[in-house]
Every structure is written in C-alpha cells, then in structure tokens.
Amino acid sequence: MDLKVFISHQASTCAECGKELGRHAWIFLLENKGAVCLSCADLDHLVFLPPGDAALTRRAHKHSTLTAVVLEWSRARKRYERQGLLVEEQALAKAEQECLVDSEARERRREREAQRRVELDQQYVERFASRVREMFPGCPPDRETEIAEHACLKYSGRVGRSAAAKELDEDAVRLAVVAHIRHRETNYDTLLSEGLDRHQARAEVTAGIDHIIEKWQMK
Structure with a gap:
C-alpha cells in the first residue's frame, strides 16, 4: 500500500522535531500528531519520480519496497492531485536500466524489421x-x-x-x-x-x- 505525502500550502511545524517547515513543504500526516517532515517520517531516503513515463513509474513502483504518492491540493479542481511518486533510489536505478534495455531492444527490432522489408x-x-x-x-x-x-x-x-x-x-x-x-x-x-x-x-x-x-x- 502506498503512503501519502502532501505538498503543504500553509506554513507548518513538524510535530516531532519542531522544525519550521514553511509553505510548500513536503509533509507526512501522523495520526493524532499532525504534520511531520519527511526525515521524522523516515521517508527522506526516497527519491522523487515525476509523472510522464508510465513504464518507468510502473517498474520503479514494483521494485521499491517502500513508496509514497505525492499529492497537492488543486484550488481550481477542489481536490488533491497526484504529482508523482517517492521510491527507493535503487528501485529507480533498476527501473531506468530496464527501460533503457527496452528502448535499445525496440530500436534493434525496428532496424531488423526495416532490413527484413528490404530483403x-x-x-x-x-x-x-x-x-x-x-x-x-x-x-x-x-x-x-x-x-x-x-x-x-x-x-x-x-x-x-x-x-x-x-x-x-x-x-x-x-x-x-x-x-x-x-x-x-x-x-x-x-x-x-x-x-x-x-x-x-x-x-x-x-x-x-x-x-x-x-x-x-x-x-
């Protein structure tokens, strides 16, 4: 199950370490405590993967033991919208390598098919x-x-x-x-x-x- 991290639109303070988080801070909500920073939530080792590459996101999510969806409130749409995904760095590296291999394989296949059409x-x-x-x-x-x-x-x-x-x-x-x-x-x-x-x-x-x-x- 994915955890949820929110991009705050209001200045806040971490409920555990007391750090001033300021506006647009990335926070995690703890039950009965409120907002905490990613360090106190033990999520600061994760890396951010923005949207745009569905295959990369899917693979990184599969390889990452711990993941968190990043959400931000949209005033225009009156709802939280997904901004990307936090994943483990090694999971992202593995996913990037797999996508690179696929890309190279697709290019080789295109070359083979072009040659086949000639022949x-x-x-x-x-x-x-x-x-x-x-x-x-x-x-x-x-x-x-x-x-x-x-x-x-x-x-x-x-x-x-x-x-x-x-x-x-x-x-x-x-x-x-x-x-x-x-x-x-x-x-x-x-x-x-x-x-x-x-x-x-x-x-x-x-x-x-x-x-x-x-x-x-x-x-």
Missing part, C-alpha cells in the same frame, strides 16, 4: 501466401503470410527461395508449411533443447504434424 520480395511473398491459403484453407488467419515471409526471405537458403518454390510447386509449398508447423505447433524445439537428435526429434513430432496438415487442408 522481402513483397509480390513473391503475396503469391506464395495465396498458394499456401489455396492448399491449406483451414490454416489460422494470417498464418499464410507468416509462413511465406519466413520461407521467402532473400539469402536465407530456405525452401521458399528454391526454384521449385518460385514456381509455387505444391511439394515446395508443403515443405514450407510443414517446417512452420514443426516449429510453431509442436514441441520439436523443446526436444532439441533437451539434447535429442534432430532426426529423432522429427520422428517424435511427425504424427502431430500430419494431424495438423490434415486439419488445415479442410475448408
């Missing part, structure tokens, strides 16, 4: 996706595009780049769909991560793949 022959992908949908009308919505983009990526050496696939050969398209199902719809990758030989892992998931292929071929 995709969009018309060919659309034709390949249409062929997937034609052969497997029961596959989940938009999955044909995902299969086509993965299979047709330039320079990848994947099945979609083969001469047969470029002619939209039925066997080549089927191989692309099977590869997609193997990785997305079965525990094939888990089996590999557990050290199972690739051929053994494929044998383990063959029946499951055949079952899904049969379902996807139905309208």
Whole structure:
C-alpha cells in the first residue's frame, strides 16, 4: 500500500522535531500528531519520480519496497492531485536500466524489421501466401503470410527461395508449411533443447504434424 505525502500550502511545524517547515513543504500526516517532515517520517531516503513515463513509474513502483504518492491540493479542481511518486533510489536505478534495455531492444527490432522489408520480395511473398491459403484453407488467419515471409526471405537458403518454390510447386509449398508447423505447433524445439537428435526429434513430432496438415487442408 502506498503512503501519502502532501505538498503543504500553509506554513507548518513538524510535530516531532519542531522544525519550521514553511509553505510548500513536503509533509507526512501522523495520526493524532499532525504534520511531520519527511526525515521524522523516515521517508527522506526516497527519491522523487515525476509523472510522464508510465513504464518507468510502473517498474520503479514494483521494485521499491517502500513508496509514497505525492499529492497537492488543486484550488481550481477542489481536490488533491497526484504529482508523482517517492521510491527507493535503487528501485529507480533498476527501473531506468530496464527501460533503457527496452528502448535499445525496440530500436534493434525496428532496424531488423526495416532490413527484413528490404530483403522481402513483397509480390513473391503475396503469391506464395495465396498458394499456401489455396492448399491449406483451414490454416489460422494470417498464418499464410507468416509462413511465406519466413520461407521467402532473400539469402536465407530456405525452401521458399528454391526454384521449385518460385514456381509455387505444391511439394515446395508443403515443405514450407510443414517446417512452420514443426516449429510453431509442436514441441520439436523443446526436444532439441533437451539434447535429442534432430532426426529423432522429427520422428517424435511427425504424427502431430500430419494431424495438423490434415486439419488445415479442410475448408
């Protein structure tokens, strides 16, 4: 539960140490005592986090054992309004690091997606996706595009780049769909991560793949 710290609009005195707090002081209200300064409330080690970055605030709040909401009275709106949050310094540092990592990750993803768009022959992908949908009308919505983009990526050496696939050969398209199902719809990758030989892992998931292929071929 968040504690509450108020920005005072009136001069006051700390009920514990007797310090003159003055106007606009940050105070904590103790039951039966009144206003105390943040030092006497044992909140002066917290750092102030202003509003504006929801992700940073959420993470800092999660990592901070002790938090306090900072409130100030609005004469215009006749109510207390939130001004920010007091959190532990190490919690804020951890939250800032996480947000920085996320920001860098988002930038790397944007770069990868831009490069991917360059490497995709969009018309060919659309034709390949249409062929997937034609052969497997029961596959989940938009999955044909995902299969086509993965299979047709330039320079990848994947099945979609083969001469047969470029002619939209039925066997080549089927191989692309099977590869997609193997990785997305079965525990094939888990089996590999557990050290199972690739051929053994494929044998383990063959029946499951055949079952899904049969379902996807139905309208």
